[in-house]
Amino acid sequence: MSLAKLKPVPEEPGDAGEAFAAFVADDASAQAANAVARQRGWDTGEVRHGDLSAALRQLGIVPPAAVTVVDLDDATATERTLSAVRDLAAATRLVTLGTHNDVELYRRVVDAGAADYLVKPVDAETLADAVARAEQQVSGTHAQAPAQRGRCIAVTGARGGAGTTTVAASLAWLIAETHARSVGLLDLDLQFGNMALSFDVEPGSGLREAVEDPERVDEIFIDRTAVSLGDHLDLLAAEESLDDVPAPGEHAVARLLATLRERYNVTLVDLPRALVAEQPDGLEQISDLVIVSDLSLVGLRDTNRLLRFLSHQPGVPQLHVVANRAGRGSKGQVAVTEFQRELETGLTRTVSFEPEVAAKAEMAGKPLPAAAAKSRAGRDLHRLMADLTAPAASRRRGLLARLLGG
Ligand SMILES: Nc1ncnc2c1ncn2[C@@H]1O[C@H](COP(=O)(O)OP(=O)(O)O)[C@@H](O)[C@H]1O
Ligand SMILES: [Mg+2]
Structure with a gap:
């Protein structure tokens, strides 16, 4: 077990986050956030159009800013919102904005670890005060001091x-390579x-033991089980015999993912669809x-x-559908436009x-974009990765565009 492996995540060596970042959904909030950034000599480029999901997308991908302003917009106190606030608050001092003037929402967002919840519209002065108060929050004393998770x-x-x-x-x-x-x-x-x-x-x-007996899942287990695939990439896998079917224990998926998220900036899971249905509480991670x-x-x-099943589950993740093996030469396909039209x-x-x-990638024992970066499939996969890790939708219009420096 190397010392580097014991280092807590999400920090990588030499990483230092920005002093400030903001994800705001409207012009007035962008104006206020920009004014605060200018006042404090912070980079206004870190003020972005976006909301909670944009802020979440950055979790683990870039080092967290010291203070982050996140616009919850018209989100209510659903478990999904609160769990996102909890994850963000574990990584950064968090000031939230929202449209609802609702004490119950305020209380729950602050309980989840946010330093404040401000009702929109906010002016620069109010936001500057809230940011200054958030800076006073001693790290680790957030409401429940949740573990930092990727x-x-x-x-x-x-x-x-x-x-x-x-x-x-x-x-x-x-x-791992790009970021x-x-x-x-x-x-x-x-x-x-x-x-x-x-x-x-x-x-x-x-x-297998970890999946069958999830109580045993801890950091030491990860150290013993992970195989290094490079400077930034570890693999956890098994090759169990076919005559002895593993029986996942209760909450095994959730437990494993929670532990991996404490260890790695980003956890990537190849998740059999049967497990999605059998252990839906795993979805919350x-x-x-x-x-x-x-x-x-x-x-x-x-x-x-699958989409229909997922729509009935609590704590549903952001969903993305990828059509693989698209194009001429693949038999029995429906057209992409038709597939898209019928998709829910x-x-x-x-x-x-x-x-x-x-086949070349398989023979070389490398992932497809490593073996053939410039191939069409390699580029498509690169674009998919960019979609999943982009900071915010680049929806730049009107005043917001100018405010955001567009
Ligand atoms: N875009 C693609 N074009 C051609 N072959 C592909 C493509 N994507 C995957 N394959 C091949 O299809 C086979 C099944 O892929 P795999 O990723 O193992 O599927 P799954 O995990 O869904 O069972 C593999 O031989 C793989 O190399
Ligand atoms: Mg597979």
Whole structure:
């Protein structure tokens, strides 16, 4: 066990976050945030258009700012909102804004660790005062002093063979390489998982015991089980025999993910769809769920079935649908436009069908974008990674555009 492995996440060596960052949803709030930044000599470039989900997207990807202003906009005190506030407040001193003048909401947001909740519209003076008060908050004395947690992106397949493992491996490798953040990659298909194979390494041992007996999951377990795949990337995987089916313990997925999020800036999971249904409380640990499908009718049907199932769960992550193996040469496909039309949510990205490139990557024991960065599929996967890690929607219009320096 190396000393570097004992270092708590999310900080990487030499990382220093900005003094200040803001994610604001309207012109007046942007104006106030910019004024505060200018007054204090902070970078106004850190004032962005966005809201809670934009702020969450940055969690683990860039070092957290010392103070962050986040616009909850018209969010109410749902478990999803509060858990996002909890995650952010564990990483930064947090000032929230919102449209609801509601004492109960105020109380719950502050209980979740925010230094303040201000009702919009806010002027520069009010915001400057709140930021100054937040700075006084001694780190570690936030409401419940929650452990600092990174972000978790899970990838699941609408059907087998759609390319779930390819997408998960690619995203993990790209985030580790591009953002130089520590990434923990977890393959939860304990019997048929091929994540270790796709990186040409032997899986470690211990994952099965951890999944069957989640009480045993702690940092020491991660040290014993993780296999290093490079400076910033670790793998947790297994290759259990087929005649002895592992039986995941209660809350195993949630427990594992919570521990990994304390250790890594970003946790990437190859999540079998059966586990999504069997352990829905695991969803609460996941910030983004990527559903991978091919462009078949069965893929379309099962993507919609998964989306419907997820819409009934509490604490649903941000959902993204990726159509893999898209393009000529792949048989039995429906057209992308048709797939999109029938889908019960938007389509995030398509990834080109490139069997030679996929085979080359497999032979080389590398994730696809590492083996063929310039291929169409490699670029598509890079774009998907950028979608998932971009700071905020670049919706720059009118006054906001000028205020944000556009
Ligand atoms: N975009 C693609 N174009 C061509 N082949 C692909 C593509 N994505 C994945 N593959 C190949 O399809 C097979 C199944 O992929 P895999 O990621 O293991 O799927 P899953 O995890 O969904 O079962 C692998 O041989 C992989 O190399
Ligand atoms: Mg797989």
